[in-house]
Amino acid sequence: MIASFFGSIPAMILLTGILVGVSGALLGSFLVLRGNAMLTDAISHSIVFGIIVVWLLTGQMSGPVQVLGAALTGVLTVVLSELLARSRLVKMDAAIGLVFPALFAAGVLLISIYARDVHIDVETVLLGEIGFVWLNTVMLWGQQVPIAVATLGAVLVVNLAFVLVLWKELKLTTFDPGLAAALGFLPGVLHYAVLTLTSVTAVAAFDAVGAILFIAFVIVPPATAYLLTRRLWGVVVLAVALSVAACVAGYVLALRWNVSIAGMMASMTGVWFALALLFAPGHGLVAQALGQRSKRLDHDCRALVAHLFTHQDTPAMAEENTLRALVDHLRWPEPRARAAILRAHDRDLIERRAGLLTLRPKGNAEAEAIFGRIEPER
Amino acid sequence: MSALADLLSSGIVRTVLIGAAMLGAISGMLGAFAVLRRQSLLGDALSHAALPGVCLGFIIAGTRDLGSILVGAFITGALAALIMMLIVRRTTLKTDAALGIVLSVFFAVGVVLLSWVQDQGGAASAGLASFLFGQAAAILRSDLWIMGGVGLVALALVLALWKEFKLVSFDADFARAQGFPVTLLEATLTVMVALSIVVGLQLVGVVLMVALLIAPAAAARQWATTLGPMVALSAAIGAASGASGALVSATTRGLATGPVVVLIATAAVVISLLIAPQRGLLWQALAARRARARISDGRVLTTLQGLAAAHHDASYPAERGMLETALGARAPTARIAALERRGLIHPVTHPPETTPHWELTEAGHAEAASLSGKPAPAQDGGTQ
Numbered sequence: 001m002i003a004s005f006f007g008s009i010p011a012m013i014l015l016t017g018i019l020v021g022v023s024g025a026l027l028g029s030f031l032v033l034r035g036n037a038m039l040t041d042a043i044s045h046s047i048v049f050g051i052i053v054v055w056l057l058t059g060q061m062s063g064p065v066q067v068l069g070a071a072l073t074g075v076l077t078v079v080l081s082e083l084l085a086r087s088r089l090v091k092m093d094a095a096i097g098l099v100f101p102a103l104f105a106a107g108v109l110l111i112s113i114y115a116r117d118v119h120i121d122v123e124t125v126l127l128g129e130i131g132f133v134w135l136n137t138v139m140l141w142g143q144q145v146p147i148a149v150a151t152l153g154a155v156l157v158v159n160l161a162f163v164l165v166l167w168k169e170l171k172l173t174t175f176d177p178g179l180a181a182a183l184g185f186l187p188g189v190l191h192y193a194v195l196t197l198t199s200v201t202a203v204a205a206f207d208a209v210g211a212i213l214f215i216a217f218v219i220v221p222p223a224t225a226y227l228l229t230r231r232l233w234g235v236v237v238l239a240v241a242l243s244v245a246a247c248v249a250g251y252v253l254a255l256r257w258n259v260s261i262a263g264m265m266a267s268m269t270g271v272w273f274a275l276a277l278l279f280a281p282g283h284g285l286v287a288q289a290l291g292q293r294s295k296r297l298d299h300d301c302r303a304l305v306a307h308l309f310t311h312q313d314t315p316a317m318a319e320e321n322t323l324r325a326l327v328d329h330l331r332w333p334e335p336r337a338r339a340a341i342l343r344a345h346d347r348d349l350i351e352r353r354a355g356l357l358t359l360r361p362k363g364n365a366e367a368e369a370i371f372g373r374i375e376p377e378r
Numbered sequence: 379m380s381a382l383a384d385l386l387s388s389g390i391v392r393t394v395l396i397g398a399a400m401l402g403a404i405s406g407m408l409g410a411f412a413v414l415r416r417q418s419l420l421g422d423a424l425s426h427a428a429l430p431g432v433c434l435g436f437i438i439a440g441t442r443d444l445g446s447i448l449v450g451a452f453i454t455g456a457l458a459a460l461i462m463m464l465i466v467r468r469t470t471l472k473t474d475a476a477l478g479i480v481l482s483v484f485f486a487v488g489v490v491l492l493s494w495v496q497d498q499g500g501a502a503s504a505g506l507a508s509f510l511f512g513q514a515a516a517i518l519r520s521d522l523w524i525m526g527g528v529g530l531v532a533l534a535l536v537l538a539l540w541k542e543f544k545l546v547s548f549d550a551d552f553a554r555a556q557g558f559p560v561t562l563l564e565a566t567l568t569v570m571v572a573l574s575i576v577v578g579l580q581l582v583g584v585v586l587m588v589a590l591l592i593a594p595a596a597a598a599r600q601w602a603t604t605l606g607p608m609v610a611l612s613a614a615i616g617a618a619s620g621a622s623g624a625l626v627s628a629t630t631r632g633l634a635t636g637p638v639v640v641l642i643a644t645a646a647v648v649i650s651l652l653i654a655p656q657r658g659l660l661w662q663a664l665a666a667r668r669a670r671a672r673i674s675d676g677r678v679l680t681t682l683q684g685l686a687a688a689h690h691d692a693s694y695p696a697e698r699g700m701l702e703t704a705l706g707a708r709a710p711t712a713r714i715a716a717l718e719r720r721g722l723i724h725p726v727t728h729p730p731e732t733t734p735h736w737e738l739t740e741a742g743h744a745e746a747a748s749l750s751g752k753p754a755p756a757q758d759g760g761t762q
Contacts, residue, residue, distance in 0.1 A: 041422065108636075126489075215485075216482035216483060263486050263493060266486030267483065
């Protein structure tokens with residue numbers, strides 16, 4: 001049963017994707033909330049350099065020492081960028097943009113010079129080979145487990161333990177670094193701990209999804225979750241769930257269309273984000289547009305009531321309290337005028353009596369609420 | 379040298395060189411504005427976002443036609459910029475998250491399209507992968523006209539809107555208050571960055587394009603203090619990096635152009651950061667060393683003055699141990715020798731002691747007085 005699970009190719013591919021997604025989303029939630037999302041970009045590019053250097057030195061691509069060694073490059077990128085920015089010769093964004101392309105370029109050149117015959121080539125660096133993760137296996141507790149699954153599983157355990165054990169500290173340093181520092185929680189150390197774990201995760205995920213698609217797994221699900229909920233645990237749990245859903249949906253679609261599996265999984269995180277951006281309750285673009293429309297209608301309604309109240313029981317009433325007057329005098333387009341009348345009618349503010357729009361008691365009350373504040377001063 | 383002449387006589391190498399220099403110059407020129415406006419990483423997002431456009435252009439044209447590929451790249455790049463703006467303005471997500479989302483999702487879609495094209499296309503699609511890391515050797519003579527056209531449009535826009543771009547880059551709020559259409563101008567600059575990314579794709583590819591925008595500008599900024607020279611120098615550094623990188627990769631088999639160009643441009647940045655006059659790190663270190671020496675010299679002089687005043691002897695000879703005790707710091711031999719050379723102090727002997735002593739010269743007294751604000755002690759005989 002267990003052996004057939006670890007021997008099943010689709011299960012292993014899916015499991016690898018989910019492990020990348022979950023480990024990334026756990027850390028990504030804090031990176032996105034702290035505004036460090038682009039450091040992920042820098043880290044995931046520059047670990048290419050670390051991976052190839054470690055490979056040249058040890059002749060191995062996997063193993064705890066190799067993963068940690070390569071992950072150092074990611075941390076080094078952040079340190080170098082911050083040093084460069086501190087020299088005040090270049091700004092922080094330019095500093096990031098100078099350091100990681102240089103390391104990435106060096107890594108790509110080293111690959112094309114030294115490693116052309118080996119199984120890493122330049123395209124794998126970018127795109128990963130999640131479809132072939134099952135080829136390299138390792139014996140664990142009597143089972144043939146793909147190396148990528150074993151490594152990513154270990155990384156996930158570490159990330160999960162880190163987030164659970166330091167939950168309170170992470171929460172505090174994310175939302176109020178100043179207070180955290182004052183209370184002695186060392187936000188700087190935690191910051192680097194998160195970035196180190198991100199580097200380690202990036203190195204472990206590198207074989208499967210490549211250097212750049214990894215960014216999607218770290219940033220996009222937490223950002224999507226952030227559009228949908230306002231609680232930290234909600235963001236983390238939702239991000240993890242969205243990652244898993246993206247992996248499953250991406251895998252199915254990739255098989256159907258015969259396209260890149262990792263690319264499709266990462267694209268699906270983008271689809272969830274687009275859906276949340278459009279339809280998130282309350283804050284989504286559609287909800288924003290509807291809210292705006294409804295506010296505008298309410299405002300028109302008040303304007304209508306005020307207009308009717310002004311001309312109520314005056315000689316001009318026959319001319320003013322009609323749909324025509326709204327169009328001709330207030331210069332409302334006819335659909336707008338009709339919508340306002342309908343809305344006012346629905347809210348029982350006005351009624352049509354003898355061809356004229358007249359205020360109902362509730363409408364009179366609303367008009368007095370509008371004008372009433374001015375009246376005592378007259 | 380004759381090897382170089384041989385190379386240059388080849389028509390293909392000449393095409394590659396001209397193309398690479400042109401691409402480098404365009405991205406250098408426009409990158410200067412991006413760096414000044416702190417939009418360096420926007421270039422990264424837009425260049426990654428060009429990948430799906432490259433594939434779409436290929437799919438629609440059916441061949442590796444540069445024109446349609448560039449149009450496709452430009453459209454998805456612009457779309458990415460638009461979505462970025464939408465996310466930043468309409469949600470509570472921060473700019474960096476918006477950048478990361480646009481970058482990674484567009485790139486993922488590009489990867490999907492690329493794998494689809496390669497699955498369908500066969501031989502014709504092979505050239506597409508070169509847009510990942512750039513392959514200057516793939517530049518055709520007919521491509522030069524397209525790049526030249528884009529370059530001329532960009533140059534004309536920069537020259538025509540020079541004053542406006544300058545104002546928007548340095549003080550957008552003031553520009554707005556003066557009634558300039560700031561949003562339109564910023565959009566124009568962003569579109570032009572997308573344009574330079576699009577033409578630069580062939581040289582360095584989507585992944586490393588950001589370096590060709592930032593590195594020449596960051597290097598040029600160290601040498602220039604005004605916008606005109608900075609933009610010109612940035613274009614020159616871009617052109618030089620592009621041309622030399624293309625040459626190296628064209629003569630060495632199997633080296634993609636992009637990484638070579640990026641490393642050359644980065645080397646230019648490192649050299650500029652170190653040795654640029656006034657701003658360079660070495661220059662700063664030298665200036666700090668000089669300032670430290672000046673302060674230390676001043677303190678030695680005023681300490682000697684103080685000792686002389688305390689002993690009512692203008693030519694009071696101070697021994698090194700005494701000087702250092704009064705100074706509260708070490709007085710390095712090199713600094714004392716420098717003061718001797720400047721004629722501010724001179725060594726004397728003070729029998730029966732055999733160790734060297736120093737006293738202030740007249741010039742030394744004048745200098746110490748101007749530093750400490752106290753007059754030189756009167757010549758009233760002394761301890762002897």
